[in-house]
Amino acid sequence: MSNLSSSSSSSSEEEEDGDSVSREELRDMMKLMKIECGEEDEVYSRPCCEKCKHVQQSHGKKIIPERLSRGRLQAQLEGEGTYECELTGLIFEASERVLVAYSLLSWSKFNTVVQNPWMIAGPIFNVHVVDRDASALKSVQLPHSLCLAGQEKEKLVLGVLHVTGQDPVIEDVLQSSGSHVKWTVSSRLSPVGAVARDAQRVAHHGAAMLYEDLDSGGLDAHVLRLYLASCNSSHVKDMKSQMKKGRFRAVDINTFCLLLEQNYSLMSEPSGELHSQHLPFTVQSLMFCGFFEAYYEQPPPFTLNLKVHRSDVTAWTATIHQGDLLGSTDKEPSALAQQLLLGSSNFTLQMP
Numbered sequence: 001m002s003n004l005s006s007s008s009s010s011s012s013e014e015e016e017d018g019d020s021v022s023r024e025e026l027r028d029m030m031k032l033m034k035i036e037c038g039e040e041d042e043v044y045s046r047p048c049c050e051k052c053k054h055v056q057q058s059h060g061k062k063i064i065p066e067r068l069s070r071g072r073l074q075a076q077l078e079g080e081g082t083y084e085c086e087l088t089g090l091i092f093e094a095s096e097r098v099l100v101a102y103s104l105l106s107w108s109k110f111n112t113v114v115q116n117p118w119m120i121a122g123p124i125f126n127v128h129v130v131d132r133d134a135s136a137l138k139s140v141q142l143p144h145s146l147c148l149a150g151q152e153k154e155k156l157v158l159g160v161l162h163v164t165g166q167d168p169v170i171e172d173v174l175q176s177s178g179s180h181v182k183w184t185v186s187s188r189l190s191p192v193g194a195v196a197r198d199a200q201r202v203a204h205h206g207a208a209m210l211y212e213d214l215d216s217g218g219l220d221a222h223v224l225r226l227y228l229a230s231c232n233s234s235h236v237k238d239m240k241s242q243m244k245k246g247r248f249r250a251v252d253i254n255t256f257c258l259l260l261e262q263n264y265s266l267m268s269e270p271s272g273e274l275h276s277q278h279l280p281f282t283v284q285s286l287m288f289c290g291f292f293e294a295y296y297e298q299p300p301p302f303t304l305n306l307k308v309h310r311s312d313v314t315a316w317t318a319t320i321h322q323g324d325l326l327g328s329t330d331k332e333p334s335a336l337a338q339q340l341l342l343g344s345s346n347f348t349l350q351m352p
């Protein structure tokens with residue numbers, strides 16, 4: 001994290017105060033900063049699905065956009081060619097040199113316009129051409145979260161929700177791959193996101209995202225929260241905004257899973273105290289999904305097992321060891337860490 005330069009630059013003041021920083025304290029401060037500041041370096045990652053690996057490929061020249069205020073991103077495409085944004089997964093096909101600006105939106109503003117038999121299939125973005133006519137972009141490829149391995153392509157119809165003024169429309173896609181839908185840029189650019197028709201029985205590349213609640217529990221107690229999300233950065237953004245009320249730390253474990261729109265149950269060993277033993281998963285609104293919460297009074301390891309409700313099918317499992325958690329003695333940030341957290345005004349708080 002480049003932000004650490006601000007903490008290291010203040011080390012001389014800390015030393016004058018006699019408050020030296022150990023390597024462990026520095027590591028924990030980094031973790032705490034990440035909790036407070038969000039995932040600054042959030043980068044689009046292709047789903048690590050074994051079945052879809054062979055269809056995933058690299059697209060054109062990689063670009064890292066400039067970050068503007070309020071989560072807006074901007075990239076200069078140097079000339080005719082194909083460019084892939086490393087932060088969002090968007091792929092632009094330009095016919096000439098062009099400046100594009102874009103931002104990740106929340107589906108919460110648009111999910112009501114996606115009606116059955118259509119469903120949300122990927123993140124939604126606002127894309128604009130800054131210095132040319134929109135036709136300077138031939139196409140935009142939008143990431144989707146569907147696992148298309150083994151699917152009969154002709155039976156699955158993918159589209160792009162294009163929100164123009166009061167009349168959102170679902171437009172055809174030029175082609176689709178295991179990770180993207182390719183959309184021909186029409187006369188206007190505005191919010192666009194991948195959608196799919198009659199895809200209720202198609203699994204989504206998903207993530208079981210586990211967080212340690214640092215404000216709850218007591219000494220020798222651990223509280224873990226488990227959220228289910230499709231590999232859809234709009235959903236992940238919504239989920240993280242739900243978590244701003246407390247202090248949570250992402251537990252660094254394997255998160256990948258395949259998720260269908262259905263109910264899931266969480267099992268735990270040891271059993272701990274589970275709130276919400278079963279929950280629905282839906283891509284239409286992450287707000288409806290809620291989260292699992294597990295409370296333990298004993299030390300790790302904890303083995304979590306996510307199963308399809310009322311079946312033995314395991315969707316995801318993980319064992320959390322002592323080293324994966326901050327631990328109760330580290331739950332309160334030191335005075336120095338609090339000072340750094342409060343004084344670090346040059347952190348980027350918004351996700352792309």
Ligand SMILES: [Zn+2]
Nearest residue numbers: 049051052147
């Ligand atoms: Zn897949």
